Amino acid sequence: MSHLTQLKTFVEVYRCKNITKAAANLGMSQPAVTAHIQTMESVVGKALFERQARGVKPTPTAHDLALQVSSHIDILEQKITSIRARSEAVFGTLNIAGPAEYISFVSGPQIANLLQAGNINVVLHIGNKINIFDALLNDTADIAIAASTPDPAIFDYLVLDKEQLWLVMNRLEGREIQDRKITAELLSTYNVVTYDQDLPLVRQYFDRVFNASCNSNVIAICPDIRAIAHIIRSGIGYSVLPDYLCRDLIKAGELIQLGSVGPENNIYLVWKKGALKHPRIAFAKDVISAFANINYLSN
Structure with a gap:
């Protein structure tokens, strides 16, 4: 009994x-x-x-x-x-903000698990880091995935995943130099395709791997990392991309990976302080974080 x-x-x-x-x-x-x-x-x-x-x-x-x-x-x-x-x-609509590339290539199981676990539907808000954190601040988004460190005075967060930065070049030029020692000086003779004029991922890679600045000619700026991969794949220059975005293209021989593996970046699951008092947001945090490290464990 x-x-x-x-x-x-x-x-x-x-x-x-x-x-x-x-x-x-x-x-x-x-x-x-x-x-x-x-x-x-x-x-x-x-x-x-x-x-x-x-x-x-x-x-x-x-x-x-x-x-x-x-x-x-x-x-x-x-x-x-x-x-x-x-x-x-736990019902109704859950608004999730996040970067297009991670949402597109990695977050499928996280979102699917969330949809299957509760009586909710999901609206995704795609944007850059400014858009993502603004969406949380103005309550457009309930919870967010971000590749930039959140402000701990405003947000609570946990590390959801990791991405590694890889230096990749189009296959025509990449094959010519893949057996050479890759240096900042060598790369300065080739064109670079980047996210914006600050060269965010490229700059981070050069700082960590070469301890030098990137002096390559910026041939194209594209605020969509997915598109950068396909521009390079078509025969234009080089760039630095997250591993999940170029892994399959490298295996297929459509991109050439060069040099040392770059630094790791954290991917964060973020919510406004106090937001977990709402059952739907607490539920989303628990379910999404149960599928942590999808990309990290695939390496």
Whole structure:
């Protein structure tokens, strides 16, 4: 026979050391609480409390029983509360902001898992890092995926995944130099395709690998990293891209990977401080983070 209800009552009486107060906390009558304690005393074969003028005093048997069961009762209560809250409150539309390339190439299982786990639908908001954090700030997005470190004064976050930066070149020029030592000086004689004029990924790679600046001619600027890969693939210059975006193209021989493997960047799951009080956002955080490191583990 299960005695979970009686054990829950026992733990509450043990903590309150008062049957009347425990009954009020549990929403039960005092006689019902007393009956539960008597049932547990019958099960363990010993008295659990000594009645006093004000309240009750736990016996050594009560101390031993509480030590063994109280944390388990708490965990069960938390899980039941969580399930109840989710089944009642997790519905409607969830707005997720994120970078187009990671959403396109990696996030499929994360989004699919979210859609299958709850009674919700998803709207994706694609943008750069400014758009992504602005979407959180103005409540256009409930939760976001970001490749830039969030401001800890405004946001809470966790590391969802990692990306590695790879130096890649079109196959015609790449084959000519792939057996040579790749240096910043050598690359300066070739054209580069980049995300914007600040050369964000290219600059990061050159700083870390070469300890030098990129002096290549910027032949094209494209604020979509997916398009950069295809421009290079068509025979134009080189760039630095996240591993997940060019991995298959390298295997197919359509891009040539050059030089050392570049630095790793964190991919973050981000939400506004206090946002997890909303069950739908807390649910999304738990489900998406269960599919963490999809890209990192594929390397």
